[in-house]
Amino acid sequence: MSAASSTTPGSPQASSDPRPQAGRPDAALDPQVAQLLDLIARAKRPPINALDPLDAKIAYEKSAPILDIAPLPVHHVQDLSVPARDGHAIGARLYAPREASWADPLPLLLYFHGGGFTVGSPASHDPLCRLLSMRADCMVLSVDYRLGPQWRFPTAVHDAFDVLAWAYAEAGALGADPARIALGGDSAGGTLATACAVEARRLGHAPVLQMLIYPGTCARQDTPSHRALAEGYLLTAEMIQWFFAQYLDQDSSRDDWRFAPLDGGGSGADVAGCCPAWIAVAGYDPLHDEGVAYAAKLRAAGVPAELAEYPGMIHDFFKLGRFVPAVGQAHDDAVAALRGAFGAA
Known part of the structure; x- marks a missing residue:
């Protein structure tokens, strides 16, 4: 990760705790992020949690491209179907x-989009x-796992595990290493992705990296x-509670490590022996602390974990690159982490 001054908006810094404290001025926000939040407040559109789930899905897909970077040309894009354990065909791009080719295989990133287990798709991401594929010189398999409320926990996890196993079994046929x-x-x-890292270890696979971008890791949102x-x-x-109301089959599922790898059931996932991690957290993101804590959990278990702090950013900032130029630094850092894990120069 590139070195940066702690005063550079949006850039990662080494501070152990860049979170906004009570009374800290909003000047710590990236200026473009502050402007964006003001525009959103002025628009007075209903938040996603005020919509019914179907309308929320449609609204998210429509809004996703507005603030994101322009799509890069990619050599090849193909929509695939992966069999799930219950016979469902899981979409993947x-x-x-x-x-x-077999003689010159490419690295592969297995990617899971965000959206609170309720909205989002390969199209929204x-x-x-495209950026990660072109700049990290790797294949990307973006998974269209099933979403709530039609498909509740643990369906999304099962889909993720099934695509993980399939990717390893079919890597050669895909031209992946x-x-x-x-x-x-x-x-x-x-x-x-955190759950897949644990599952990969169980299956005897050794992924080279788990790239976790403002991940959710805790059972209850009380940090x-x-x-x-x-x-x-x-x-x-x-909004967070609305998402989880769509996703969880019952409140006790919060204690399942596949939902809360940090502390589900008290101790969370057993992460010893899992692959190294690169974890990005945003200073103005409610999920900030659980990302930091998960990095600490991995390190305590002997798993290398690089924590990238972006103090002036908010949740979902990786998809705000059209409006927030400083997001480019985070993209650069993610690409560098992937290339380093893949052994690229």
């Missing part, structure tokens, strides 16, 4: 930056997956960052 597979995801997708940032920073406490 494969990106390739160039031709691959298409620009990000099974020795250079990484896992990644943002927000809820980051939760699925200091959740309390301090409950409203006003795009992702609100009410």
